[in-house]
Amino acid sequence: MLTNPPLSLYIHVPWCVRKCPYCDFNSHAVKNVESNQQTEFDLPETEYVDRLIEDLEHELPKVWGRRLHSIFIGGGTPSLLSPKSFDRLISAIRARLPFENDIEITMEANPGTFEAEKFRGFREAGINRLSIGVQSFNPSHLQKLGRIHNPEQAQAAAEFAHEAGFDSFNLDLMHGLPDQTLEQALSDLQTAIDLKPHHISWYQLTLEPNTLFYQQPPQLPHDEVLWDIQEAGQKLLAKHGYGQYETSAYAKSHKFRAKHNLNYWQFGDYLGIGAGAHGKITRLDLGQIHRTTKKRHPKDYLSGSINSISTDTPIPAHELPFEFMLNALRLLEGVPLSLFSQYTGQSLASVQDILHQAIEDGLLEDSKIQLxxxxxxxLFLNELLERFIPIETDVQSSSGSANIQITQL
Structure with a gap:
């Protein structure tokens, strides 16, 4: 029998200053407007927040009586919007859905799109966690990645986060960058560590379809260098007290692990509002788990009736084991085995043969209570996940690296 897991909310802000060549997220470059010797951005900010609130109200019947566990505001570059808009949005959400007492509210922010005063405004609006998209502290690599900030702005962003009273923030960092050496990768990581974030997301650059890098591939480090970077970087993070709990996530303690992402990985539910947002909702009334998607382009999302901007479809039963494992097996500590039946409504017997063979092959721990x-x-996460893919599903992967793609949420 299905059980309601924790409920989160994802909010997508689809605009950014410039589309990065590696980015395959739903983001659209915004027009700049010069005003009073300052650069402003031509955004339909008020209209977009109005639509987000309307979008949420349209989703509410699916989650009556449930409390919000976490909120994540992603993009794009959400920090392009004003603190005033986030104050209005979060107040509107709170008026419509009850919050858990310890709710985590995260916003993605990019260096160069804010200043200290704006950071304080985000904190006062109710945002209590930041995820800052640094990617690198090396000016050459930032340029190759198409980033609009410089190393000094990246470091200032972390300092602003501390000063604004954020008790928890993440620095987002990539490695395996074009022409990057082991020494450069470790220098980036050490600089991030020295800024004392509570959490570091450290992951390898991959070339995704529908990106400029995919069409015009840069020269990336050889596999031997990538392995050396991964091995040395994990040792450096561990030395400074950052515990790895997911493929690319490292936290100072359990307290600073990302609640929102953990809910994804444990196959929790999440409403998705905003252009291109995805959701996954357990419908106990229907005995089904549903996917929701919203129209991707901002103009399409903002126009027309609220009923026309989204689709809602049940996840076929034969896809549920893969959907569950795709998330749960990213967690190094695993999840309780009982969650599979509780959150998918399927018996463990449906995957018992696959589990047994994975244990025999040394890919899964032999445990009666933990997956x-x-x-x-x-290390060979793709090989493990592929065993759960139904024949009808076509997923590209390569053994030896965890690069089966999850839609960005």
């Missing part, structure tokens, strides 16, 4: 990848299973 957990071994060290080998974490």
């Amino acid at each position: 957990q990848p071994t060290v080998k299973g974490a």
